[in-house]
Amino acid sequence: MKASPKTSSFTKRLSADPAIPSVDIAKDPNTPQELLHKARRLKAGAFTWTRPEPRKEYKFLTASPRALNDLGFDEKQESESEYFRQIVSGQAIVENPYPYSQAYAGYQFGDFAGQLGDGRVVNLFEITNPKTGRRYELQLKGAGKTPFSRFADGKAVLRSSIREFIVSESLNAIGIPSTRSVALTALPKTYAQRSASEKCAIVCRMAPSWIRVGNFDLYRYRGDREGIFQLSDYVIDEVFKGESKLCAQYADIINYEPKIKALGELTKYDKMYLEIIVRNAKSVAYWQAYCFLNGVLNTDNTSVLGLAIDFGPFAFMDYFDPNYTSNHDDLMLRYSFKNMPSAIWFNMVKLGEDLAELIGAGGKYLNDPFFKEKGLKESWIDDVTKRAEGVIGAGGDIFERIYIDQYLKLVCKRLGITPRPSDHLGVVASLFETLQHTKLDYNLFFATLQQQHIKDNFNVDAVAAAFIPDTFKDDPFTDLTKENVTKQLKSFLIDFKKRIEEEKLTDENRYERAHKFNPLFVPKNWILDEVIDYTQENEYDPLYLNKLLKMSINPYDKSQWGAEAKELEKRWTSAPSSDIQMLQCSCSS
Template sequence: MTGTIINIDDLRLGNSFAALPPVFYTRLMPTPLPAPYFVAASAKAAALVGLDAAQLASADFVEFLSGNRVPALSQPLSAVYSGHQFGAWAGQLGDGRAILMGELNGPAGPMELQLKGAGLTPYSRMGDGRAVLRSSIREFLCSEAMHALRIPTTRALSVTGSDQRIMRETPESAAVVARMAPSFVRFGSFEHWFYRDKPEQLRTLADYVISTFYPELTAEANPYKALLAEVTRRTARMVAHWQAVGFMHGVMNTDNMSILGLTIDYGPFGFMEAFDAGHICNHTDQAGRYSYANQPQVGHWNCYALGQALLPLIGDVDAAQEALGVYQPEFERTQDGLLHAKLGLSTAQDDDRLLFDAMFKLMQAGHVDFTNFFRALGNFTIEADTARTPHPDRALRDMFIEREAFDAWALQYRQRLRRENSVDATRKAEMDRANPKYILRNYLAQVAIDKADKKDFSEIAKLLAILEHPFDEQTEHEAYAALPPDWASELEVSCSS
């Protein structure tokens, strides 16, 4: 398909979700975005559905990706779902500003294309159905950055903007982000039917998800139990990967949890900078429910909420509990493997957890930059004369207030490396593949947003290009790995972000 699409009506759009009964969604047309313009596109995401970024900047595609033109084969709809928000049952929610345009086929298989910010839907509640340029840029960049970090995620195809003003805390420019995933079904999609006591609809949705996305589970004695176990397993792995790069979702409500184990709904997210296990990236989250340290247990809690919703299909509490029991061992196994990789340890030994815990305690005490510390750790040498000047660990030591405390940990780490005869050059190469140099720091996103407000979208493209290769040195872009400037401490993201 690449390079062959001239008219959007040539897009061969399918829509397996639209084949479900009408109670699962509302068919509706997007609300046109006044005088839309092209902001950004991801060539890598476009390739997944057989398109190229140059096409997406054309006038026809800008109209399509803004919701102004609907392809002939499209069946636009918004889905209904419910969910727990901040631990409390919130009742019916649904796609309040997102419209599913259909599925595009490509090398990766069918991908649903959803326009976020495409206007009012029956599920908008008190919202306006729109997204703003600021949040659209953040979601676009982070979706693609997370993929480059090898973390399961929805993808972002494009951002289009408009001079239409949307009221948030202050008036902001409207925008639409086109995002893609094999499915946008959520935990809350199942909760919706469970809490409405609609077992027929619950089964219909589960059968659709299994047959479409987990066909191997149809052979299981209890495919609904198997579905719960597999989603729980994927969720545990996803959260472990979040922790390993210091990513904080910000709003881990059950309506923001993907049935495919994808990172979904980028709102008030953040990447850890000065390490604080209790850090809360969402200014709205006053109680800290979704802090960095709480994410693993919240992921588990959300799986229990899904298990409750699937219980009528599973048929037995013990069976559901057994399925949910995979979460903790899967999380711990994944986290353990990721931590060993981050420290360049090729073997597992009994006291490794003590080494990890001591490291995080040190990082917490010194509020050491999460990403820069692990990246610099790759330069650690196994043989070092700590009596010479300058100190061989100087770059690392200088990250800590208590340098002697770091020295004590470094001694343990050096001894541990020697026990497995680690080779510096080999270990560094492996650690550099595990520890990114570049992440989407809030201040980097803000710089791109500030320029975009003046119709300069060059920084978005530049930042995307850097974040697509987070493990590479990219010495020409060294400044993008720097500590945040002082003004960045005033940046806040909330549920309106």
């Protein structure tokens, strides 16, 4: 890490908080420290200079070998280096570029919440992996108070830090777009009051960009049209690497969408908006295909890159229940499994409203000097409003098409079959009916199915039995009995057999296709709870944590899970007893 060149495109291209206009002022010992660490509302600017608050004691716990590898580092050398450990915990900072916290706003549970911002995050710098050319921005979560801390303490507790550290790396390893975690450091003498007093930690995280829909919301709230232009140009040039890359992947769907055709030529701002929509539609499909719930899909937790971001009350669902919400406080089920697509679409509409002037202008007004300098003439307003509504409406159709297309593709990949447009009525419908009625472990179901021999004279009872865990008990109060579960499974297996015969797929073909999409392990809430308890009760012994990390970053390859703690591996890959399934979490972290 020491030798890697470090930059910050964000602070280079976007405007700083006018209260601390330069790094020299931030560094000046005469500058009041409250300016860096006390809650206040910024008048303007995309960020403010700040730095991690010093803590009494730091204890390095672990680093993700996969993240280090993606940064272009030697895993072992880096994680053992003192310099690395100091940087990822905020004990030392790189003075150039100087650390900062981002300003953003957000719609939380449907209501606008005003200025939010990095209230416990300090951004460090960007590093580009010389081999892949990929750039990542590193930041520290739980690094202390910033001007965005509002009424809170700037801390993150160890419990939520372990959860975020593990799940972000797990999602990425499964193939789901996510922000990442580099390293985890405990703060043994730093406590935070949550429902009880808890010990704290710092997670060093990385992402190609940390920009959220909330960054745009803030400019709209301030009425800062120059800020919206600046942020949009930054996102196009630096996050998406130029206009030519926008909307390239789904050009066929986008260009042939009738509502898009009606808009005439698309501007770079239209394309940026649609690119963000496409990425988020795909991500929701991933979350649903793997039954992952973020739990708080507010606009401040919706990345412009469609990355899973901010891991509070998240969960991998144990069994398929469309009404499940992982968020204990989400009484209206706003962020439940079935509502995730509409929650993200709500956020895309808010982004469209933030960008209304830019996407409404179209080629007709965008290059008009009056528009650039001053804004809209009275006579243009109807035209611009109509076009902005047109872009958002077209975006809605595209969102729906891409989400459905991607969801079906992913589910079929998990089954090892080739998707057909009618699948939602056929084998996929049969699958979800079975999953919902049998309450079998969702992710384990696919991993079990890919192993089964389903041929001409297959013994359907024996195959059905392979899905039912030894621990299964008839529920005396419902019809969830072994007999009914077997019946339901057999019905699905017969439908499935018909389909694979139509496709002329052998068991081997099917396994070859499916096993790359069916993780053998996902970190469920009950496993995370066990690891958190063990780590806290055993003076930060990293045995469980590192075992969980190995399993989470190698979900398709058991051979990488290590020779240690085999009993944990066995338990963590089995279906759990019903009393620890479908756990919920609260937002406090």
